[in-house]
Amino acid sequence: xxxxxxxxxxxxxxxxxxxxxxxxxxxxxxxxxxxxxxxxxxxxxxxxxxxxxxxxxxxxxxxxxxxxxxxxxxxxxxxxxxxxxxxxxxxxxxxxxxxxxxxxxxxxxxxxxxxxxxxxxxxxxxxxxxxxxxxxxxxxxx
Amino acid sequence: xxxxxxxxxxxxxxxxxxxxxxxxxxxxxxxxxxxxxxxxxxxxxxxxxxxxxxxxxxxxxxxxxxxxxxxxxxxxxxxxxxxxxxxxxxxxxxxxxxxxxxxxxxxxxxxxxxxxxxxxxxxxxxxxxxxxxxxxxxxxxxxxxxxxxxxxxxxxxxxxxxxxxxxxxxxxxxxxxxxxxxxxxxxxxxxxxxxxxxxxxxxxxxxxxxxxxxxxxxxxxxxxxxxxxxxxxxxxxxxxxxxxxxxxxxxxxxxxxxxxxxxxxxxxxxxxxxxxxxxxxxxxxxxxxxxxxxxxxxxxxxxxxxxxxxxxxxxxxxxxxxxxxxxxxxxxxxxxxxxxxxxxxxxxxxxxxxxxxxxxxxxxxxxxxxxxxxxxxxxxxxxxxxxxxxxxxxxxxxxxxxxxxxxxxxxxxxxxxxxxxxxxxxxxxxxxxxxxxxxxxxxxxxxxxxxxxxxxxxxxxxxxxxxxxxxxxxxxxxxxxxxxxxxxxxxxxxxxxxxxxxxxxxxxxxxxxxxxxxxxxxxxxxxxxxxxxxxxxxxxxxxxxxxxxxxxxxxxxxxxxxxxxxxxxxxxxxxxxxxxxxxxxxxxxxxxxxxxxxxxxxxxxxxxxxxxxxxxxxxxxxxxxxxxxxxxxxxxxxxxxxxxxxxxxxxxxxxxxxxxxxxxxxxxxxxxxxxxxxxxxxxxxxxxxxxxxxxxxxxxxxxxxxxxxxxxxxxxxxxxxxxxxxxxxxxxxxxxxxxxxxxxxxxxxxxxxxxxxxxxxxxxxxx
Ligand code: SF4
Ligand code: SF4
Ligand code: FES
Numbered sequence: 060x061x062x063x064x065x066x067x068x069x070x071x072x073x074x075x076x077x078x079x080x081x082x083x084x085x086x087x088x089x090x091x092x093x094x095x096x097x098x099x100x101x102x103x104x105x106x107x108x109x110x111x112x113x114x115x116x117x118x119x120x121x122x123x124x125x126x127x128x129x130x131x132x133x134x135x136x137x138x139x140x141x142x143x144x145x146x147x148x149x150x151x152x153x154x155x156x157x158x159x160x161x162x163x164x165x166x167x168x169x170x171x172x173x174x175x176x177x178x179x180x181x182x183x184x185x186x187x188x189x190x191x192x193x194x195x196x197x198x199x200x201x
Numbered sequence: 202x203x204x205x206x207x208x209x210x211x212x213x214x215x216x217x218x219x220x221x222x223x224x225x226x227x228x229x230x231x232x233x234x235x236x237x238x239x240x241x242x243x244x245x246x247x248x249x250x251x252x253x254x255x256x257x258x259x260x261x262x263x264x265x266x267x268x269x270x271x272x273x274x275x276x277x278x279x280x281x282x283x284x285x286x287x288x289x290x291x292x293x294x295x296x297x298x299x300x301x302x303x304x305x306x307x308x309x310x311x312x313x314x315x316x317x318x319x320x321x322x323x324x325x326x327x328x329x330x331x332x333x334x335x336x337x338x339x340x341x342x343x344x345x346x347x348x349x350x351x352x353x354x355x356x357x358x359x360x361x362x363x364x365x366x367x368x369x370x371x372x373x374x375x376x377x378x379x380x381x382x383x384x385x386x387x388x389x390x391x392x393x394x395x396x397x398x399x400x401x402x403x404x405x406x407x408x409x410x411x412x413x414x415x416x417x418x419x420x421x422x423x424x425x426x427x428x429x430x431x432x433x434x435x436x437x438x439x440x441x442x443x444x445x446x447x448x449x450x451x452x453x454x455x456x457x458x459x460x461x462x463x464x465x466x467x468x469x470x471x472x473x474x475x476x477x478x479x480x481x482x483x484x485x486x487x488x489x490x491x492x493x494x495x496x497x498x499x500x501x502x503x504x505x506x507x508x509x510x511x512x513x514x515x516x517x518x519x520x521x522x523x524x525x526x527x528x529x530x531x532x533x534x535x536x537x538x539x540x541x542x543x544x545x546x547x548x549x550x551x552x553x554x555x556x557x558x559x560x561x562x563x564x565x566x567x568x569x570x571x572x573x574x575x576x577x578x579x580x581x582x583x584x585x586x587x588x589x590x591x592x593x594x595x596x597x598x599x600x601x602x603x604x605x606x607x608x609x610x611x612x613x614x615x616x617x618x619x620x621x622x623x624x625x626x627x628x629x630x631x632x633x634x635x636x637x638x639x640x641x642x643x644x645x646x647x648x649x650x651x652x653x654x655x656x657x658x659x660x661x662x663x664x665x666x667x668x669x670x671x672x673x674x675x676x677x678x679x680x681x682x683x684x685x686x687x688x689x690x691x692x693x694x695x696x697x698x699x700x701x702x703x704x705x706x707x708x709x710x711x712x713x714x715x716x717x718x719x720x721x722x723x724x725x726x727x728x729x730x731x732x733x734x735x736x737x738x739x740x741x742x743x744x745x746x747x748x749x750x751x752x753x754x755x756x757x758x759x760x761x762x763x764x765x766x767x768x769x770x771x772x773x774x775x776x777x778x779x780x781x782x783x784x785x786x787x788x789x790x791x792x793x794x795x796x797x798x799x800x801x802x803x804x805x806x807x808x809x810x811x812x813x814x815x816x817x818x819x820x821x822x823x824x825x826x827x828x829x830x831x832x833x834x835x836x837x838x839x840x841x842x843x844x845x846x847x848x849x850x851x852x853x854x855x856x857x858x859x860x861x862x863x864x865x866x867x868x869x870x871x872x873x874x875x876x877x878x879x880x881x882x883x884x885x886x887x888x889x890x891x892x893x894x895x896x897x898x899x900x901x902x903x904x905x906x907x908x909x910x911x912x913x914x915x916x917x918x919x920x921x922x923x924x925x926x927x928x929x930x931x932x933x934x935x936x937x938x939x940x941x942x943x944x945x946x947x948x949x950x951x952x953x954x955x956x957x958x959x960x961x962x963x964x965x966x967x968x
Binding site: 119120121122123125126128130131132133134135136137138145151152153155156168169185186188189 | 304305306310311416418420421444885886887888889890891892894895897898
């Protein structure tokens, strides 16, 4: 940068020009949470356990999702459900550790676990980030 | 050694193998189902196809089954040829036509040979869209779960159960695509070796029923190498844990001992680890007459220390506790006040065994299997040492084979042909027992009589070995002739002193005649022989002497002493301190009970019937108040001497010359592989950060293990560990137990790095 530019504060004015330019443009900030940003169709958010029509979980507790999970945040304890059906007794995701890679949904042979678009899981208490089967069965908010 | 050419590369292989065996041994991956290193080949599954060429100019080749093709010098083949690859993929697809594709709910999933082979051949989409044949499953009893639809008709189950193990109640029924493997009707499997079906069947047809309750995948199990404590054979096992529960017991290959198979007592007999009867908290009572109450470890310890201080204390050891635990007790009470916790008969027989083993050579199970003649004196092996009975059956099957194939040269691995050749011929196995046993049908001649008559027969055989006579009609001379004609003979006995002496006399006679003979003496429990080697006084003396304060180590006196004696003795005792893992009649009378860790939760050394010291490692850390017995006993002393297992083991090796080599049974806790401990968990271990998240979102530190080179973690060395530390069989692409192939020097041979354990007894008479 030349000495002259320094003296004339060229850069400062350049910056001010930019500010001035945007002052007359439409704002791009979303007024979250009043205004919600559209989510891309392939966005990966909180998990959901999908259900059969009769309301039972599709999951057969094979354990593949738990095995593939790179942050090892899924834990499953299987049990024998009605009619000898294998199903999860415990299905928990420690969502605070989840990296939302979607491997679990990818590997599931029954599409029993899917990643929804819900991303609003902020909390002040980390222990609420352990999602149990009941929470995971619920339809996402929004 | 013949040289074969795989893709024009020369490889030296052993002449007596088939091509599949040889190629797998060289590290090549060929998919297979029906072949098993211990069962041989039948060529039933058509999966192991390779292409063989006539000579180096032949480019067309011919597809053959590698498991049915003998190795010969100059053989040229290729494994990775488009034609054979397509052939193998088609075969798998064909097998899968009727397979239910139910891996997600299958208990075999994750350690299934069929899964591995399907992935290996590259068949990954099914085209079959029609109905599948289905079968009805049977209830095969409390141990084995049956799910016939998953069968791929490899015949391994029947070949093991019926042919190898001599079971009568499992067979193959039906024809065409309705072939059915099971019993003629539902009912518990009768064989003592039925549990091996779980590992032998390459699919999920036969699965471990008790383990099913836990639904744990192989990759989720935390495992450690250990030994079975159910009898004196000392088979190697893997204990597998999940969520603090022992989930399943798997075979751990040991070339010299159990090889590929366990008995059901070892596989299913460790359920006490999860049992209702477990003592999980220290117990103490205020005064005689008050009831036992749970208390803290500190309180229990201070009570026990007070009781011990300044009094004459006697200790009663146990053949089911580790050497270290018994040694720790002996150090605490002094050698003079240490009593072996054996009944009178057991005491005599253990001491006699020790004396005989110091004099005469013994044989491992592998040596029994490959011997040429055997005589069983007085023991019903299927109850006292089941795995040894299976080894003897192999001797009886192998020996006529060895003779027949000289006349008609078929390779020994060609199972069907060999059985055709041998028919009902029996090997030189003789059995003399008080009553019928299941081994009788394999024996060339059987004798029933009282124990003294059996001892008499043994002595007559010894005399006949010394003086071979022409008359052959008596049983003794018949046996003596067979034993004399054998290159290697084994005499098996145990239990009764007179019978054991007679067995030893036969071995001595054979050795005098310049024959190679060995003496095998069964031991009732995992550490009976070790206890005898440690040395101590007989339990009957303690009843006479009595004492103010008695410490009983993992033992139930009511099982060792006559009822009246035990009651009278315990009445006279002022303070009774008992260490045990489960409630017994002795713990019920104790003043202080210290909860001991079971074999699955502790590190220790056990000595098997051959005098081989073997190390067991804890598969999981016991609950906080439960400790290994040697830890409790060390804490009872005025100051801690042995903070870690190595300290107590080394102290024992120094104090007892017989155990000088015991620390060599496995690498010490300081052992590291490329700077790392060996992980007890698989790299795929799941839910690590979530399992305890309901208690605390921060993942807890895994328990430390100062006692062994194994870690309670999935982190650590990824290399193949030394043989004594193998915690699971896994190799890339091989998730089932058959990954074992990659751990052996030669398939079906010793483990890489030599089989674990050290023999502690050097016989005077060299083998
Ligand atoms: S992969 Fe699917 S079916 Fe299997 S345990 Fe996970 S969610 Fe359940
Ligand atoms: S049941 Fe198992 S071992 Fe027996 S034939 Fe079928 S797949 Fe093979
Ligand atoms: S392994 Fe060769 S045909 Fe089955």
